Each structure stands twice: as structure tokens, then as C-alpha cells.
Amino acid sequence: MENKILLKANLKRHKGALFGIFILTLLVAAALGTVLTVWTNSENYIGSELDRSGYGELTAWVENLSDWAGLKNSIEALDEIGRVETQSLIYSNYTANEMESDSEGQLITYIPTENRYRFFGDDLSGYTQPPESILPGEVYVSPSMVSMFGIKLGDEITFPIARAGKNLTLTVKGFYEDVYMGSSMIGMKGFLISEADRATALDLIHNAGIDALSRDGAMLHIFPAKESGLTVSELNSLLNEQTALAEYTESVHSKDAIAGFMLILQNAFSGILLAFVLVLLFVVLIVLSHSISSTIASDFVNMGILKTVGLDSGRLRLLQLLQYGIPASVGLIIGFWLSVPLESMVINATLTTTGVLIPATPSLLFMATAFISILLLLALFIFIRTRKIGKITPMKAIRGETDGTVTKITKPAAFGSNIHFRLAFRQLLSGKSRYIGAFVVALLLVFFASLVGRMDSWLGPDGKGMMDAFNPADHDIGVQSFGELTQEEFEKTILQYTDITDTYVLAMPTASLNGISYTANVIDQPERFHILEGRTCTADNEIVITEFIAANFGITVGDTVTVRGDSGSGEYIVSGIYSCANDMGDNFGMNREGYLKIGRDHPNLWCWHYFLADSSQKGAITEALESAYGGDIHVHENTWPGLFGIISAMQALLVLMYALVIVFILIVTVMTGSKILLAEQKDLGIYKAIGFSSSNLRLTFALRFAIVAVLGGLVGTLLAAVITDRIVSSVMKLAGISNFVSHPNFIGVVLPMAVVTLFFAAFAGFVSGKIRKVPLTVLVAD
Amino acid sequence: MKNTILCGKDIHKTFTQSGEETQILLGIDVDIYEGDFTVVMGSSGAGKSTLLYALSGMDTITGGSVTFKGQEISKLSEKKMAQLRANEFGFVFQQTHLVSNLTLFENVAVAGFAAKAGNAKEIREKTDMLLLKMHAENAKDRLPSQVSGGEAQRAAIARAMIGNPGLLFADEPTGALNKANSEEVMNLLTELNHDGQSILMVTHDVRAAMHGNRILYLEDGKILDELNLPPYGNDDLKARENNVLSWLSSLGW
Structure with a gap:
């Protein structure tokens, strides 16, 4: 009891x-x-x-095969x-809401009896019954198309099947759950279509011959024996x-x-x-x-x-x-x-x-x-x-x-010019154990806010950091011809807008390394690769690999591997480790001469990458090239539609995190501050008795927390500067990004500390309102 | 004709606890004169300290008014009141009430800065001078927890004096001191008064009260009587003591 x-x-x-x-x-x-x-x-x-x-x-995922069986x-x-098990599909580029896809789409024939897919209700609030069939002219897409292309029901998506405007235009009828390509992190997208539309597309492909822009293909689901x-x-x-x-x-x-x-x-x-x-x-x-x-x-x-x-x-x-x-x-x-x-x-x-x-x-x-x-x-x-x-x-x-009981004198003296600051500092030092909590909290919150802020600055407002991590080499714009169109022709269009300051070519064929298929990044200027260790592949018997391939095979710089292309195979020496997060790091890099020893050359294999004098012209150039050459050309900028979703998510995360930081500061300040005020009732009474106003005392009280927050924030900022890149790199490796290096600007560095300090001081000022109520009779109580 | 420095008119003070009202001051009229060493005496619970804190503006009053040098202080804003305390009032408490994390020197100097009693150098010099005068110079760099009660109280008087107050309030300043220290503190206060400092002190100690030249006797929330004396030291101390004691005795002390 x-x-x-x-x-x-x-x-x-x-x-x-x-x-x-x-x-x-x-x-x-x-x-x-x-x-x-x-x-x-x-x-x-x-x-x-x-x-x-x-x-x-x-x-x-296979293509152009006549004998599937x-x-x-x-x-x-x-x-x-x-x-x-086989699922037939058609590879095709597409345009949605006037935005051309960066990667190919897969037009997958919907077979209701297979019961492979789940469908969402029109408002995307939950699942609905799968359609009995998809009618000709209709298409079902992943909800990520909403964030990537702003797609809504009733919008049209155009698939250029062959040159001369032979397109397949389908209307978005609904959304389905694509557990393979559904994420906005993945450029490739699946489209569920009717059997009739597949037949139409195949007819167009077959009749177009070499003018076909799309390809017949399939997914082979391979199950090992028990x-x-x-x-x-x-x-x-x-x-x-x-x-x-x-x-x-x-x-x-x-x-x-x-x-x-x-x-x-x-x-x-x-x-x-x-x-x-x-x-x-x-x-x-x-x-x-x-x-x-x-x-x-x-x-x-x-x-x-x-x-x-x-x-x-x-x-x-x-x-x-x-x-x-x-x-x-x-x-x-x-x-x-x-x-x-x-x-x-x-x-x-x-x-x-x-x-x-x-x-x-x-x-x-x-x-x-x-x-x-x-x-x-x-x-x-x-x-x-x-x-x-x-x-x-x-x-x-x-x-x-x-x-x-205070038994130790703490410097500096609590008087002189700027007495409020000095008093606050003195009170802080003599009662430091009371403020250690606030100090550590400020340190941790600033550290974490700095860490996420550095990630945001790495990502950049246009996602350049992430694009650079995913691309084998930097660029402003890439142009790939699918027909007879020559480099000189489309460069004329580019030069109408701005000068080209530099250029290189890159191909991304599939090749196997020690028997396993990967994307090979083949480049004519291998010095453009982002090398982490060793050197780039300058000789025709050298390759560079990602950290992930190195770890998978247990190989490193100096080892020899077998690379097989579509015309042969050869032994290559690993000259370096490079960074490219494409396919979550499952890729390797070669120079052009090296690849041509094992792979077939074709003008359409190569994508021309350009650096522009005025990179702000990228959008206009892309539009001009697409309208001039249509399906004969594929243009991509150093971005992809899914990036905006990631940038938005990162910004939402920042907002959420700062909101939590502010709530925590509020609670920590209220709890710590109230206890300190309770313990200092007598001192506050004394200060009032000798002529300090409540405003003066509130100022010194808020200053104490501001000083604590600044000190904690400084340590947090320094800590973030020292270890962020290492910590984030280790997390980013999950996504294939191994070269995370943040370069925040001055505001980015100072902002977390400023926000935390400001809120600590503001909330301390708020809590210190109780000082007004401290009666001088507290001194009589004894 | 003495100048009135502080004037209380019809002062009422009522405390309310658990809905029950207790009247402590029942309409007191009092004038405090410039240059006087006024002492308030009375039995325990008579309202002596309550009157001191009501007159000094440290506590609010329930009714009436308090005027200092012609300015009604019971209606001043918190900020103006703080200015008044910094520049015109000095306080000495029964417990020394020094800020525990400041040295004696700093405790005095901080009050000097609050009173804007000069620039930093002048305040330091004045602090040194006051601590010397209060015989606390040897302890000036120690914390309150490291000095004797007498040293702390003398430093508290120095602190009260650094702003050259118009009126020094003292609430049982010897209440927590031994006889020797009490004597020393009272002598210092007397010396200050002889230098022209107006003092209003509450005490229940007859020996301390004898240092005043005017003694008010409080009973049941009202001033029952007052005794005027010559300045301390100008008369025979024994006769002064007998005079005070017989006056107190006549009031039922």
C-alpha cells in the first residue's frame, strides 16, 4: 500500500x-x-x-529469337x-505526357488465367479485382508512372513500333502492381496490354523489317532442379x-x-x-x-x-x-x-x-x-x-x-562587458552536469541533420550526384542513332543551341565475365571512368570492375578474368576498380578496342555523349532532336524520370527529420529547463532582488541553451564532416554506390547547427517565461 | 523637518491558501525618512517581514499604495521595478542569499553592473573598496560555500551598497549570525547610516534594534507605536538599551 x-x-x-x-x-x-x-x-x-x-x-530477358521452344x-x-516458363513481351521505347522514356518499356501480354498480377483501384487506395481482360487500346501501368511521368487514368502512352510514324498508342485504363519493375528507381517499365495489341505490334515489327524500332522478346523464368x-x-x-x-x-x-x-x-x-x-x-x-x-x-x-x-x-x-x-x-x-x-x-x-x-x-x-x-x-x-x-x-x-553545493570556481568571471553572455556562460560552466544532456542531444541532432543534409547536397537539386553515381562517366546529354542518321547530322542540331565542349562514345552491351552476364560499359575514352583503385583500362586486354563484382568473384586489381561477348571471348587483366551503380553495381568497364576483340561493332551500338558549353540548353536540344528525327534517335539527359521521386522523397525525409528534431528539442528543453529553473529559484530571486529584470534573466537563460547548442552543434558538425562519407558510403553500397563524397556548401554545413541552436534558444526562452512568476518572497521562505 | 523617502498608505496584505484568507497587514500608514535608520520590531507573526517586502516592492500588496521619492512603486511595471531595485534599493537578507556559483567579488560586481554603477574598471574598483570597507577583502575570491556566515553577510551588505541605494532594506540581517558577527554587521550598518545611508531594518533582536534611531512596533498587522532615539553612539548605550526595553515592555513585548 x-x-x-x-x-x-x-x-x-x-x-x-x-x-x-x-x-x-x-x-x-x-x-x-x-x-x-x-x-x-x-x-x-x-x-x-x-x-x-x-x-x-x-x-x-531475351530478344529476336525465332525458336523459343x-x-x-x-x-x-x-x-x-x-x-x-515463358512470358512473351515486346521491347519498345515510349512517350508519356510528352516525356520520352529513358529506358525501354516491356509490353507484356496480359493472360488473366495466369493470375500473375494484382491491380489497384482507380484512386490507388487499395487493390481491386483483376480485369477479366484488357481490351485493345488499353494499357495498365505501374503506379510509379504517376511520379515519373505524371500519368493519370485516361492518359495516352505512345510506343513507336516502327519508323514512319507506325506507333501503338494506348490509353491508361488502370494500375497494376509490378514487383519487378514497379519502383521509380528502375528505368525499365512493364505495360500490360491485350493480346490483340500485341498482335498488332508484332505485325508492325515484322512488316517494318529494318525500320522496326521495337523488338519481340520474352522473359524466361528459370527454376533450378530441386x-x-x-x-x-x-x-x-x-x-x-x-x-x-x-x-x-x-x-x-x-x-x-x-x-x-x-x-x-x-x-x-x-x-x-x-x-x-x-x-x-x-x-x-x-x-x-x-x-x-x-x-x-x-x-x-x-x-x-x-x-x-x-x-x-x-x-x-x-x-x-x-x-x-x-x-x-x-x-x-x-x-x-x-x-x-x-x-x-x-x-x-x-x-x-x-x-x-x-x-x-x-x-x-x-x-x-x-x-x-x-x-x-x-x-x-x-x-x-x-x-x-x-x-x-x-x-x-x-x-x-x-x-x-558549488565548491569550485569556474572561469571566466561573470562580469565585464556583455554581462548577460558572461553570466550565462558562467552559470553554464558551474552547472555543467545539468546541461550535458542538452549538449549531447544537440550534438546528436546536428550530426544526424548534417548527415542527411550532406546526402541531400550530394543528390543536388537536379539529382546530379546520384546520376553521376549511376553513370559510368559524366555527361550533359547522350544521343544514340537507331538508323542511318550520322553523328555529324545530329551534332548540327546541337550546335544550333550551344557549343559542344567535349564528347565521347559509350556502348552498354551485355557480356559475361567468368561466365556470368553483366552489362559492359564500353567507352572510347576510358580515362572518363570514375576510378576508385588501380588505374583505368587503357590497353585492349584490360577491364575495370566495380567493388561488387570484385567482392562477388573475390578478384582484385591484377587478376585475370574471361570476358565473353557476342562474337568471342578473351582473357582480360583487371586494371582497376571503378564506380558505377548501374544494375546495383553489377557491371564492368572496357575500352572500345578491348570490346571489339570479342564483340560485334555496329554504328547503332554507340551512344554519343556530349558536354555542352551551356548545359541549360539540354531540354531544348532534346526536344529539337526528338522532333527532327523521331524514332530514329534516342536522346537522354543526365537524369531519369524516377529521380524526381527520389529527390522528393529525400526532401520529405529532411522535413520529417527536422520536424522530429524540433519536437525533441522542445521536449528536451522543456524538461531540462524546467528542472534547472526549479533548482535555481533562489538564485533567480537574488538576481531579481539586485535589479535584474525577468527579461534579463530570460535572456541569460536562453543564452545558456544557445551556447550549449552551439557547442554541441559544432562537435556534431565536425563529426558529420569527418565520418558522414564513410557511414553513408557503407549504406549506399547496398544500392551499388561506392563513391559517396559530399561537398556541402557553407549554408549546408551551418544550417543544421543554426536550426538546432535557434530552436534550443527559442524553446529555452519559452520555458523561461516561468522566471516572471518567480516571487522575490522565495528569499523569505528561509 | 525630515524628508520622506518612502511612504506607505493604507497598506493591506492578504494571503489566500486553500480558499482561506489570512490578513497580515491591516491598513498600515507609514513614512520612512531620508537618513534615518528605521527599525521594525514586533512579535513573531506580526507581519514585520511582510511589511518590509511590501514597502520594498518585493511582494505585491493587496490594497493601498507605496510611494518612493514621490513615485508610486506599487503600480510600476516589472521592468521599471527591476530598475528601481538596481538603482535605488539595496537588500540584505537573513540568509545571505549570495549566488552560489559566483565569488564574493563577483556577487558584488554583478549587482554593480545591474545598477550600471560605472564602467567595468570603476565597478571593479568600487567592489574592492566596498569589500575592504566591509572587512571581506580577504575572502573576495572565494565562493559563498567557502566563507564564514559573517563574511558572506558583509559581502551581501557590500552588494546592497554598490548601486548607491536611496534606501537599504535589511530583513533580520543578524538572524543567522553568531554574536560577534552580528555585532560587526550591525556596526557596519550603523557606520553606513552615519555616512548618510537611509536604512529600513526588520529585526526581533533588541541589541540590533538599538542601532536604529527610530523603532516602529508592529502588532497584529498594524503599527502600534514608535520610539525615536538619538543616533546610535551619541548616547549612553546602557541607558539606550533600558529605554528600548522599557518601551517594548510597555507594548507587551
Whole structure:
């Protein structure tokens, strides 16, 4: 009973601080529950949907093959292969909302009986029944087309099937879930069409002959035999060696790789948010620590008295544990509960970027584990922080001894010019343990805000950082001819707008390295590759590989590999490691001479890349070239439609993060500030008695927090400058980006510290409003 | 004819706790004269400290008015009141109430800056001079927790004096001191008064009260009587003590 009475009294007495703990744990649990559920559900869902929709362990995209059955049979004849399923498709470029696609689309014939796809309702709020059929003239697209091209129902998408304006124009009838190409991170897009439209397109392709712009193709879903012990890479190698698959391959991807492409966005943003939540959890511990110290200091006498009536330290510590454990538990429970609708909101809000509707169903086991883990962490922390209670003796309490007696003089002197600042600094130094929490919180928040800010500055307002990471070499504009059009002809058009300052050619054929198919970036000026280690491939028997290929094969600079192209194979020395995140780093680089030893040359293979004197003319040049040469040309700028989704997501993340930062600063300042004000009542009375106004005292109080925030912010900023690139690089490697180097401008560096300082000072000013109410009679109370 | 420096008219003070009102001051009229060492005495709970804090503007009053040098201070804004405290009032409390993280020197100097009592150099010099005068110069670089009660209280008087206050308020300044320290503090206050400093002091200590030249006796929220004396030191101390004691005795002390 006495425990109940004491606990009730403690909860009432410290209700402000305990409410702060409740809010902080609620925010942490809500964010943690949301991030972890989105993360794990994304991974599980993509995996299970790839299985359900019939993707094999390996899926090969093939083209221009007349004998599908023959290839399928030859693959199935291998002992290691269980079965092969075929899905026919047509590769075609497309134009949507007057924007030309950067990558080819795949027109996939919809066969209702296969039950491969899920369809969304018109408002994208959830699933609907699959259509019984897709009518001629209709097309179903991924919701990511909304963020990439601004597509809406009823819009038209034009597929240039052959030259001379032989297009297939389809109207968007609805949206479907594409678990392979649905993410806006992936340039290639799938389009579900009717059998009649496929037949029409095939007719146009066949009749056009060499004027065809689109190609017939298929997806081969390859399933290994049950008894096969080969890895996916070994399987790929086996297929390239023992079948003709490589001759027709557009690309080959494992199921894991496909899931990896689809999950780049979720994983990257979930990773960042998870790290942020862990920082916030650390902040909660700091705030808790400060609150416990203050509570013990203010309840010192009460605890001593309770000891005189027979309560021991263990009981008092248990009461403290319950006092903090109750609001923390309630905060965690409500936070995890709130994470369920939050998950739905996040998933629905990001549908047009991720392309998939991840189930929002929380895992109860998972939530319970997270809840218990955090609670145990908090309990252990509270238990450790309440050790001081053991040192309280009844006599100490009765004598009024506390830990708060100042016995050490702290410099600088609290007078001279600018007395408010000096006083604030002096009060800060002499009571520094009270401000350590705020200092560490400022440090962590500024560090994290700086880290994300650096990522944002790397990305840049137009996404150049990410494009440079994905491209094997930089450029302003790339032009590839599909017909007789020559380089000189389209350069004339470019020169009408601006001078060309530099140029190189690049091809991206598929080639195998040690038996496994990859994209080969073939360039005539290999010095343009972004080399991380070693040197670029200048000789015709040299290649450069990404860190990911190096890790996959366990090879490094100086090793020899076998590269097979469409006309032969050869031995090549790895001369360097380079950076290119395309295909999540599954690519390698060669020079032109090196490739032509094993690959067929063709004028249309090469894409001309230009650097422009005035890069702002890119858009106008693209439009001019497309209108002049139509389907005979493919023009791409150093961007792709999905980039805007990523930039928007990054900006949304920044806004969300700053919002959380501000809420945390508010709570930390209110909790810390209130305790400090309570402890300084007498000093405040004294200052008032000697003529300081409330405004003066509020100013010095806010200044203390501003100084703390500046100091914490400086350390946080320095820390971010030193370790951001290393930390982010290690996270970015998940997406194939290994050369993350941030170059924020001055404002980018200073902004996080300025925001954190400003809010600390503002909230401290707000909290210090209580100073007005400090009566001078506080000095009479003695 | 003495000049009135502080004037209280019909001062009422009521405390309300748990909805229950307690009247402490019941319409007090009082004038404090320039150059006087006025002492307020009375039995415990008579309202002595309440009157001091009402007259000094440190606490609000429920009714009436307080005027300092012709300016009604009970209606001043918080900011103006702070200015008044910095420039015209000095306070000495029973507990020394020094800021715990400042040295004695800094405690005095900070008040000097608040009162804008000169530039930094002048304030430092004046602080040194006051601490010397208050015999606290040897402890000036120590924190309040590192000095004796007497040293702390003398530093508190120095702090009260640094702004050249028009009126020095002292609330039981010897209440927490031993006899020797009490004697020293009272002598210092007397010396200040002889130099022209107006002082209003509350005490229940007859020996301390004897240092005043005017003693007001408070009973049940009203001034019951007053005793005027010659300046301290100008008469026989024994006779002065007997005079005060017999006056107090006549009032039921």
C-alpha cells in the first residue's frame, strides 16, 4: 500500500517530466514500429510476390529469337534445371505526357488465367479485382508512372513500333502492381496490354523489317532442379556455357537481384530513418538520465526521510523504476499502436514511388520483441542511474546536504562587458552536469541533420550526384542513332543551341565475365571512368570492375578474368576498380578496342555523349532532336524520370527529420529547463532582488541553451564532416554506390547547427517565461 | 523637518491558501525618512517581514499604495521595478542569499553592473573598496560555500551598497549570525547610516534594534507605536538599551 501511495505522489509531483518521457518514447516507438514494419514487410512481400507471380530463381530477358521452344527445351534439358516458363513481351521505347522514356518499356501480354498480377483501384487506395481482360487500346501501368511521368487514368502512352510514324498508342485504363519493375528507381517499365495489341505490334515489327524500332522478346523464368546444389551465379554460368541463351540475352537477373532493385528506395530510406530512430532512442536515455539526476536532487530530503521510516534503497529505486517505467511503457505501447496507421499512411503515400503496396500488417512478435528490448534497456538504464539513492542517509537529508553545493570556481568571471553572455556562460560552466544532456542531444541532432543534409547536397537539386553515381562517366546529354542518321547530322542540331565542349562514345552491351552476364560499359575514352583503385583500362586486354563484382568473384586489381561477348571471348587483366551503380553495381568497364576483340561493332551500338558549353540548353536540344528525327534517335539527359521521386522523397525525409528534431528539442528543453529553473529559484530571486529584470534573466537563460547548442552543434558538425562519407558510403553500397563524397556548401554545413541552436534558444526562452512568476518572497521562505 | 523617502498608505496584505484568507497587514500608514535608520520590531507573526517586502516592492500588496521619492512603486511595471531595485534599493537578507556559483567579488560586481554603477574598471574598483570597507577583502575570491556566515553577510551588505541605494532594506540581517558577527554587521550598518545611508531594518533582536534611531512596533498587522532615539553612539548605550526595553515592555513585548 505504501508503494502505491508513494508512487502516486511521485507521479503527481513529477508529472511534467514524466509526460516528456511519455511523449519521447511514444515518438520513438511510433517511428521505430513504422520503419521496421515497412522494412521487413517490404522484403518479405517482394520475395513472396516474386514467387507467386512466377519469377524463377533466374529470369532472362531475351530478344529476336525465332525458336523459343528450342531454347526453352535446351535449357530444360540440363540436369541442374527443373523447368522454364515463358512470358512473351515486346521491347519498345515510349512517350508519356510528352516525356520520352529513358529506358525501354516491356509490353507484356496480359493472360488473366495466369493470375500473375494484382491491380489497384482507380484512386490507388487499395487493390481491386483483376480485369477479366484488357481490351485493345488499353494499357495498365505501374503506379510509379504517376511520379515519373505524371500519368493519370485516361492518359495516352505512345510506343513507336516502327519508323514512319507506325506507333501503338494506348490509353491508361488502370494500375497494376509490378514487383519487378514497379519502383521509380528502375528505368525499365512493364505495360500490360491485350493480346490483340500485341498482335498488332508484332505485325508492325515484322512488316517494318529494318525500320522496326521495337523488338519481340520474352522473359524466361528459370527454376533450378530441386536437387541442384548450384548457386544462382553458377547456374548463370552454366547456362551461358551450355546453351545459346547468352546470344539472345538482353539481361539476366536473379530473384534476389530483382528484389534488391525493387527495395533500393525502401532500404535506403528505412536505413536512414532507423539510424535516426536509434539516435532518438539515445536522446531518450540522455533525457531520462538528466531527469533521474534532477529528481534525486530535488527529492533528496524526502528520500532521506523515507529511509528514517524504514524504506530501504532497493525499495526507493524500485519506485523510481516504476515512476519512469510506467510513462515509458505507456508511451511505447501507444507508439507501437500508432505505428500501425502510420505504416498504412507511409505505404500509401509512397505507392507512386515504390510501385508496390506493402502490407501494413505489423508483426506482433516483432513488436513485442522491440517493446521488451527497449523496456529492458530503459529499466537497466534507470536501475544504473538510481545508484545514487544508496548514498542518501537520513542524516544527510536532514542536514540538507545535496550534490548541488558549488565548491569550485569556474572561469571566466561573470562580469565585464556583455554581462548577460558572461553570466550565462558562467552559470553554464558551474552547472555543467545539468546541461550535458542538452549538449549531447544537440550534438546528436546536428550530426544526424548534417548527415542527411550532406546526402541531400550530394543528390543536388537536379539529382546530379546520384546520376553521376549511376553513370559510368559524366555527361550533359547522350544521343544514340537507331538508323542511318550520322553523328555529324545530329551534332548540327546541337550546335544550333550551344557549343559542344567535349564528347565521347559509350556502348552498354551485355557480356559475361567468368561466365556470368553483366552489362559492359564500353567507352572510347576510358580515362572518363570514375576510378576508385588501380588505374583505368587503357590497353585492349584490360577491364575495370566495380567493388561488387570484385567482392562477388573475390578478384582484385591484377587478376585475370574471361570476358565473353557476342562474337568471342578473351582473357582480360583487371586494371582497376571503378564506380558505377548501374544494375546495383553489377557491371564492368572496357575500352572500345578491348570490346571489339570479342564483340560485334555496329554504328547503332554507340551512344554519343556530349558536354555542352551551356548545359541549360539540354531540354531544348532534346526536344529539337526528338522532333527532327523521331524514332530514329534516342536522346537522354543526365537524369531519369524516377529521380524526381527520389529527390522528393529525400526532401520529405529532411522535413520529417527536422520536424522530429524540433519536437525533441522542445521536449528536451522543456524538461531540462524546467528542472534547472526549479533548482535555481533562489538564485533567480537574488538576481531579481539586485535589479535584474525577468527579461534579463530570460535572456541569460536562453543564452545558456544557445551556447550549449552551439557547442554541441559544432562537435556534431565536425563529426558529420569527418565520418558522414564513410557511414553513408557503407549504406549506399547496398544500392551499388561506392563513391559517396559530399561537398556541402557553407549554408549546408551551418544550417543544421543554426536550426538546432535557434530552436534550443527559442524553446529555452519559452520555458523561461516561468522566471516572471518567480516571487522575490522565495528569499523569505528561509 | 525630515524628508520622506518612502511612504506607505493604507497598506493591506492578504494571503489566500486553500480558499482561506489570512490578513497580515491591516491598513498600515507609514513614512520612512531620508537618513534615518528605521527599525521594525514586533512579535513573531506580526507581519514585520511582510511589511518590509511590501514597502520594498518585493511582494505585491493587496490594497493601498507605496510611494518612493514621490513615485508610486506599487503600480510600476516589472521592468521599471527591476530598475528601481538596481538603482535605488539595496537588500540584505537573513540568509545571505549570495549566488552560489559566483565569488564574493563577483556577487558584488554583478549587482554593480545591474545598477550600471560605472564602467567595468570603476565597478571593479568600487567592489574592492566596498569589500575592504566591509572587512571581506580577504575572502573576495572565494565562493559563498567557502566563507564564514559573517563574511558572506558583509559581502551581501557590500552588494546592497554598490548601486548607491536611496534606501537599504535589511530583513533580520543578524538572524543567522553568531554574536560577534552580528555585532560587526550591525556596526557596519550603523557606520553606513552615519555616512548618510537611509536604512529600513526588520529585526526581533533588541541589541540590533538599538542601532536604529527610530523603532516602529508592529502588532497584529498594524503599527502600534514608535520610539525615536538619538543616533546610535551619541548616547549612553546602557541607558539606550533600558529605554528600548522599557518601551517594548510597555507594548507587551
